[in-house]
Structures are given as C-alpha cells and as structure tokens.
Amino acid sequence: MAKQTTEAQWLADPAPQIEFQRSVLRGLSAPRKSLECKYFYDERGSALFDEICRQPEYYPTAVETGILEHCAAGVADLTGPGAELVELGSGASLKTRIVLRALQRPARYLPVDISAEYLQAAAASLADEFPDLKVRPVVADFTAPFRLPARISGQPRLLFFPGSTIGNFHPRDAAQFLGKTCRELSADAMLIGVDLKKDRAVLDAAYNDAAGVTAAFNLNLLERINRELDANFDLDAFEHRAGYVERRGRIEMHLRSLRDQEVRVAGRKIHFAAGESIHTENSYKYSVDEFRELAARSRWQMTHSWLDERALFSVYLLKPA
Ligand code: AVI
Numbered sequence: 001m002a003k004q005t006t007e008a009q010w011l012a013d014p015a016p017q018i019e020f021q022r023s024v025l026r027g028l029s030a031p032r033k034s035l036e037c038k039y040f041y042d043e044r045g046s047a048l049f050d051e052i053c054r055q056p057e058y059y060p061t062a063v064e065t066g067i068l069e070h071c072a073a074g075v076a077d078l079t080g081p082g083a084e085l086v087e088l089g090s091g092a093s094l095k096t097r098i099v100l101r102a103l104q105r106p107a108r109y110l111p112v113d114i115s116a117e118y119l120q121a122a123a124a125s126l127a128d129e130f131p132d133l134k135v136r137p138v139v140a141d142f143t144a145p146f147r148l149p150a151r152i153s154g155q156p157r158l159l160f161f162p163g164s165t166i167g168n169f170h171p172r173d174a175a176q177f178l179g180k181t182c183r184e185l186s187a188d189a190m191l192i193g194v195d196l197k198k199d200r201a202v203l204d205a206a207y208n209d210a211a212g213v214t215a216a217f218n219l220n221l222l223e224r225i226n227r228e229l230d231a232n233f234d235l236d237a238f239e240h241r242a243g244y245v246e247r248r249g250r251i252e253m254h255l256r257s258l259r260d261q262e263v264r265v266a267g268r269k270i271h272f273a274a275g276e277s278i279h280t281e282n283s284y285k286y287s288v289d290e291f292r293e294l295a296a297r298s299r300w301q302m303t304h305s306w307l308d309e310r311a312l313f314s315v316y317l318l319k320p321a
Contacts, residue, residue: 021229032279033278035221035280037168037280040217040218042220043115044224045115045220045221048213048216049217057205057210058209058214059202059313060206063310064162067193067306067313068095068162068193068315070306072101072102075099078189078304079156079158081104082107082155083157085099085106085109086159086185087110087160088160088161088165089113089165093122095162096126100126107134107155108133108135109126109136110149111123111126113138114140119139123135157187157188158188158189159187160192161193162193164195166192167283168281178295178298179297179299183299188320189303189319190317190318192315192316192318194286194314194316195313196313197287198312204244206251207253207283208243214253219240221280222238230265230266232264233265237257238255239256240254241253241256248284250282251283252282253281254280256275256277256278257278260272288305291314296321299320300318300319301319301321302316303318304316
C-alpha cells in the first residue's frame with residue numbers, strides 16, 4: 001500500500017494573540033463597533049460553522065455540494081491529470097472530496113486554513129481516505145500574505161475557494177484578494193463558489209436558523225474574547241441579529257447589546273448603550289454578471305459557470321485572463 005503523507009504544518013500559527021487583541025480593541029473603540037469575522041473560527045467556532053452547514057435553512061452548503069457533484073467531472077477534464085489542489089479556507093474539507101475524487105490522479109492537496117487544530121484533523125482524515133495523495137496542510141490566514149510550497153513542476157495547479165467565503169470580503173477587497181491570488185499563487189485555474197442574490201426571505205432564514213446555531217456561532221466570538229483577552233462579556237446581555245440589506249447586496253450580522261453596560265477587554269473599559277450593536281460579519285451576494293465583472297477586474301476570466309435549478313448558488317471556473 002502506498003505511504004500516507006500528512007507532512008508537518010507549513011507555517012507556525014499566523015494569528016498571534018497580539019494581532020487579535022489589537023484588532024478587537026480597534027474594532028470596539030470605533031464609533032461604530034465591529035469585529036473581524038475571521039476571528040469566528042477558533043476550534044468551537046469552526047465546529048459551530050460545520051453545524052450551521054447542516055441546518056435546513058442554510059442552503060449554500062447542500063446546494064453547492066449538488067452543483068459540485070454535477071460539474072466535478074467536467075472540471076477534472078478541463079484541469080488535466082496529476083493536478084495539485086489548493087483549497088483556501090478548507091475547514092472540514094467536505095466538498096474537497098468531491099473534487100479530489102473527480103480529478104485524475106491528483107498529486108497533492110494543500111489545504112490552507114487559519115484554525116490549526118481543525119486543519120490538522122481534517123487533513124489527517126483526508127490522507128486516510130486518499131492514500132496516494134500527498135496532503136500538506138498550510139496553517140495561514142489567507143487574507144494576509146502567506147507562502148505556499150513551490151508548485152510541482154509541470155503539474156497543473158487548481159485553486160478551490162468554495163462556500164462563498166469571497167462574500168465575506170467587501171467587494172473592493174474581494175477584487176484585490178482575487179487579483180492577488182491570480183498574481184501570486186501561480187494557479188492555472190480557480191474553482192469558486194459564490195452565493196447568488198435572491199428572495200430576502202430565503203436569505204434571512206439562512207442566517208437565523210430555528211435551532212439557534214448561527215446565533216451561537218456569532219456569540220461565540222464574545223466567548224473567545226472573554227477566554228483569550230481577559231474580557232468579561234455577559235453573553236446573556238447580547239443578542240444575535242442578522243438580515244439582508246438589499247441596497248448593499250449583503251447579509252449583515254450583528255451582536256446587539258440588550259442594556260447599557262460596560263465591558264472589560266484586555267484592561268480597557270468599553271461602554272455599550274442599550275441597543276448598540278457590534279457589526280460582526282458581511283456576507284455579500286452576487287448575480288452572475290456582477291461576479292463576472294468582479295473577476296474581470298481581478299484579471300480572472302470566467303470560462304464556465306454552473307447554477308442549481310432554483311438559481312440559489314453558483315460555481316465558476318476562472319482562468320487567468
Ligand atoms: C463562511 N461564510 C461564507 C459564511 C457566510 O454565509 O457568510 C459564514 C456564515 N455566517 C453565518 N452563517 C454562515
């Protein structure tokens with residue numbers, strides 16, 4: 001039997017506490033309070049996000065999975081044999097299996113994720129399932145500069161960026177990020193999943209699941225700040241709020257203070273008026289034309305697009321223009 005390879009993680013933890021502290025204090029001292037959504041993903045946050053993906057209201061995961069099952073063979077033909085797959089924000093790598101199974105003799109898989117423990121576990125289980133595949137986890141915040149191992153010479157490199165994570169960037173930053181991936185990651189193509197604009201009732205329900213998992217995911221950010229930055233947020237004194245803001249084309253997620261209160265964070269006192277909110281996440285939605293235009297601004301050309309029957313979600317193949 002071929003040797004299983006899960007090489008040591010490529011980089012040390014790229015998100016040192018001091019960065020986290022700086023970002024939190026900056027966000028909570030601003031006139032309109034905010035926190036960076038990348039900090040949702042500690043170990044519990046990553047597990048809660050997986051649970052969100054299993055909620056009946058959160059359609060993106062199931063719908064994107066269906067689209068990938070439908071288009072993976074075509075993507076594999078377009079990519080060619082012996083490819084390496086680089087996944088940005090891999091999480092539990094569930095959709096990856098569909099792509100890896102379709103690719104012809106994939107040479108290597110490089111999952112890139114900010115959550116070290118989670119990444120190691122997901123990479124190990126994947127290496128078990130694909131014994132001939134080299135799996136090399138890269139612990140990195142892919143929104144900041146990071147390095148990838150050198151490309152395997154002569155083999156195609158396919159970037160995989162599913163889940164509409166691109167929607168969590170402001171459109172200007174999304175264009176910049178896509179441009180950077182095009183210039184710096186020396187890929188032949190990118191397979192990307194993007195959530196589509198649609199009826200607001202469907203969108204609102206997806207971010208307000210009845211089981212309260214999205215609310216727990218949002219509140220976990222305060223729990224993380226309590227634990228890691230010596231803070232004393234009372235989790236019962238904040239509530240989860242999420243909704244579609246049509247003029248901006250985005251879901252906004254907030255944590256709303258239920259009373260006038262003062263919270264200690266890393267030695268500082270932060271005041272919250274009753275009803276004041278912390279903006280924790282944006283999730284932009286794009287029509288096909290809007291996304292084609294965004295990709296073109298970043299020097300990617302949209303060569304193929306796949307939508308589900310209800311036009312809830314889209315998957316695109318982009319090539320460097
Ligand atoms: C990871 N990202 C694409 C999710 C989204 O839909 O914006 C994160 C999420 N937030 C709440 N539910 C899911």
